[in-house]
Amino acid sequence: MEELTASISVKALVQHTLMSGDIDDRYSGRSTALEGIRGHQQLQRARGQGYEAERRVAGTGRFAVCGDRVREGDDPGADERVVVVALNGRVDGVFADRSPVEMEEIKTLRGNPAMLPESHHKLHWGQLRIYAHLLLAEIDSDSIVLRLCYLNLDDGQEHTYETLASRASLHDFYIDTVARYCRQLVRLADWWALRDTTLGAPFPLGAFRPGQRALATTAWRTAIAGGEVVLQAPTGIGKTMGVLYPAVRALEGGHREKVFFLTAKTVGRQVAESALRDMQNVGMRLRSVTITAKEKVCFTGTACDPEVCQYARGYFDRRERAVREAFATDHLDREAIEQVARAHVVCPFELSLDAARAADVIICDYNYAFDPVVYLRRFFDADDSSPYVFLIDEVHNLVDRGREMFSAGLDKETFLEARRGAGPASRVGKLLMRANRWFLEFRKSLPDLAEQGIVTSGELPARFIARLRTFVSEAEEMLREGLDDDTQAALLPVYFDVVRFVRTAEAYDSATYVSIVEDRKRRFRARLFCVDPAPQLREGLARAAASVLFSATLFPKRYYERLLGVREDAQWYALASPFPSENLGVFLLPIQTTFRARERTASEVAGAIATFVRAKPGNHIVFFPSYAYLSLVAEHYAAESGEEVAHQTRHMDEEAREAWLARFQIGTRVTGFALMGGIFGEGIDLAGDRLVGVMVVGVGIPQPEVERDLTRDHFGEEGERFAYQYPGMQRVLQTAGRLIRTEADRGALCLVDARFTQPFYRELMPSSWAPKVVQPARFNEALYAFWRGATETSAASVASSAMTGRDAATAASGEGT
Ligand code: SF4
Known part of the structure; x- marks a missing residue:
């Protein structure tokens, strides 16, 4: 049997294999990438002599796999397949001259690390152990000190945990973890092999419509070669099938791993689903998942808290089976996802995300690729080079949607409303009251506001943002400690609004943002408005190896060229109308x-x-x-x-x-x-x-x-x-x-x-x-x-x-x- 090879970062490996327990969104603690880098550097500089920062580790293992049986070695039996797994990563710091050797992994976060769900700690330790195994391959030592250091960016405090691990225990852990990955990989490879035998099926609509062949050829070339193409194709040419069919053909032989069909509207999603059904009707086997917004598919309407939502409780322990059974059918639309989720008592939203890992085509809203708060980190934050194709439907919508995704607003009144819901005397009520006072102080700091009703500026309201960060930390602590249903329901919407506001502030740049403060009609609102979405759209587009952007109306070109964030070398084509x-x-x-x-x-x-x-x-x-x-x-x-x-x-x-x-x-x-x-x-x-x-x-x-x-x-x-x-x-x-x-x-x-x-x-x-x-x-x-x-x-x-x-x-x- 042909060897199967995979190259993966240690971080991605543990995420694929070691998640267990509950979904628990009460505490994110997440810092931005920039804050993370600065936090890491600050600690690394402080560690002193003998500390080697950012040490690269790598290693390749060969495994023989048959069904669920995995063993180390490359002497496969008749029924075994060899899987070669190349791991790579960077250890935050190593004291190689100490005995025993010490290594550390630094995690930056906002808030107290004790509030992190247990599953996150497990991942962090897993990452450290695999790093340690790889490091010991280069160092002559039978044991090593593992140090996990959390840096709380809110107060600068370090929280350190240590353990001594033996070479043998680390090796066992490595084998166990990589074996899980090998099983997933073999199942996926078997599927890809089957799928590839069907991708040569004829064009599902019989003959191409006039202009559709040119569209398909351009999309195919881009999907294969990489880069970006912007296609203006008239209504009626059959754009969705014209780009989706060639894009999935580019999956053959692993050339690309997944196709994301990104759309702004329900109707775009439906047309893509229908195109996939047409492909199935001509014999093409493709696994697809439609991701529906969390608030639409949520079964309970509560917080993602294992104490109140049975679909969150133990989710990660049941998800693998649920995903496997879900793919008894190739196309997982919203209805199919909900059906499987109910049968396995798992969260439908999270199930759609996990099923997406094993899918060939993912149909979802633009925001899962572009929105800085909700983009799919599991795909787009991997260190490995991006193996994805983006098909961006009705892309003329992306300019305004980009502005929406990258902007955020807060309304003082919503804090007062939430306070009424939570009860003024409760802890949450008091926190909301404090936030209300911050709004009032913020208002006072803007002398022109009373007269003009609105003030705009290219500056970020830094003090106000700092206070909102405090709000997030304290709200997370309360959520983590547990709140009654009514109080939680009152707090959560405001909490999410503030998180978005604070995250947007992190992307704030005077060249592309304007701060707007309005005090009119007895409403006091603050908004961070992204006036120019191009740079952040550019970041989103960089998450794919190839992007096909299409619409019936994309003129004048200079407007879209300036605002869509496409690369300078993007190809632009305008196809003629096929109709008399x-x-x-x-x-x-x-x-x-x-x-x-x-x-x-x-x-x-x-x-x-x-x-x-x-x-x-x-x-x-x-x-x-x-x-x-x-x-x-x-x-x-x-x-x-x-x-x-x-x-x-x-x-x-x-x-x-x-x-x-x-x-x-x-x-x-x-x-x-x-x-x-x-x-x-x-x-x-x-x-x-x-x-x-x-x-x-x-x-x-x-x-x-x-x-x-x-x-x-x-x-x-x-x-x-x-x-x-x-x-x-x-x-x-x-x-x-x-x-x-x-x-x-x-x-x-x-x-x-x-x-x-x-x-x-x-x-x-x-x-x-x-x-x-x-x-x-x-x-x-x-x-x-x-x-x-x-x-x-x-x-x-x-x-x-x-x-x-x-x-x-x-x-x-x-x-x-
Ligand atoms: S069902 Fe709803 S509340 Fe429960 S985990 Fe899923 S999204 Fe969260």
Whole structure:
């Protein structure tokens, strides 16, 4: 049998093999990477003569494996397989000239190490023991002193634990640990071998759609060669399958280890799941996991505390079996994960993360790769070079999502609310009251705030942050000691908000952040706003060996080039639309829709909608930039046409959304009013005659707000465009993309706003469009010409017969002739 080789850091090895006991999130104690480095250096410098810092250790072991039986040696029997494991790591410090030799592992943290869950201590000792085993291979000694030193960054105190270990005991420990890893590795390798025999299956959709082959080839080349590619591919080309199929082909032979399909929206996740099912239908075997947000899949809604959650208690002792049984089916979507989790009494969220280790494809939100608080450390913090491929769906969303992920805010009122929930006299209540006082002192330290209501600065509020750190330490101590359910429920949301705020402060950099303090309408809020997400997105992208970023709308290129954080040598491609351009009629209606003009022109807009809808029987959707504007025009439209519309309403849940979309069927005549950039503005798929017309009212400019104004100020000359105009046009183009979904679709797109006729906006429209500027008085005529497929000249002569909208509709549909 072929040898199996693996190279792994000692830290990763113990994490893979030695976790046991409970999930316990009551105390994280985590310090940042930078704080950790500084803490390490501070102690290492203080250790004095004879101390060798950062000593490298490495060693390779050969093992013969058959099922669960593992033994050291490379003389395999007939049924055994040789596994070669190369370990490497760096010991924080060694006193090699002492007898016995001493070595230490330093761990920096915030808070008292006694609060760390037992499972963490076990990992730290495990790491130290494996290091010691590797070190003893280089040193002539039968025993060694192991020292585990925790440095509490809050008070600078060292907490040291020591033990003397013999060469023989360390060797036994090493064999036991590596044997566990070998078993996992052999099971995984067996799966990979089986999977690889199926990856040559044909493209699941039969023939490639026009343009899809070029997309797939580019994605495949990038997945194999590494680097980054940014693909603008029009709606309907089949982007998800076009990138996922080639990316999984790159897994063959271990070229890449995993594909992460990163998406911003539920619909993107569903499309990826469906693509995987299509691959399965043509015989491809792939293990996939969908990671759903913790708050959505949590069975209990409590804290991850073994004392209150049975799914947390003993999780690590049951997880291996649960993961193995979960993969009785290849695709683990949310439902499948929940089913297995209930059967094994394990946390569904943690199970999805553990299953992801054994998966080939992981479907998850952007934040699991990019968010500094929740990114998947188990994959991305390994020292080994990254073997992953990122497929980033609808990547135009990443700019704003990046800003969200890298920003944080705190509201004084939430502390007072939590205090009411916890009880003012309780310890937690008193802590929250103290935090409230810190807010008040912070407010006092800003003399301009009372007058201006808002103060912005490029400086971090350092004193306030230091106090919040104290809050985190004390809250963790209380959580660790145990709180009753109500108090814990009151404290946890605030605690998580503060942790995020403090972590965001650690990434704060005056070149990319602005501090905002607001005291308005009896609300006092502090926010660390990431105005430029590019550097941190860059860090996220570096977690993959290859990234394919794709979207239907990525122009202007300079905007995304500046903000997505892609490498300078990233390749950019824009694929042409696969659909006949004459199937899309684009009309620019120069009606004023600026905020001030809305009341005045609402009736004219309503009239244009009536004309648009009557010109072609079928389903139409009109998109507005705000609910207020939507309602205003809806009133005029009802008065003008007497027809009802299907309104998008605020807070529509999944069911309401589906019900709304279900009204748009072939043969129905529904007019929908919806919000640009809302739940129907992106990701809906009403192919064929389910949608014949889309009208977009306004240029999509977002509502003015402090953060956007700061963005504008930050980017100087380009500011107005970066903050308002480009994001607005992005929404318009995404919305327009709802219309033509297949080669056979034919539809009318009407953009209503005088600004659309300006060169600036015309340049932002796809080159495949041939927009016509049409005055409202001639709109009916132009639509009629389009729907009849007639030339403008003949349409003009037909229109001169003064047909009404209704007549035009009848004529276009062929009814009554
Ligand atoms: S079920 Fe909920 S509370 Fe329990 S461990 Fe999982 S996420 Fe935490």
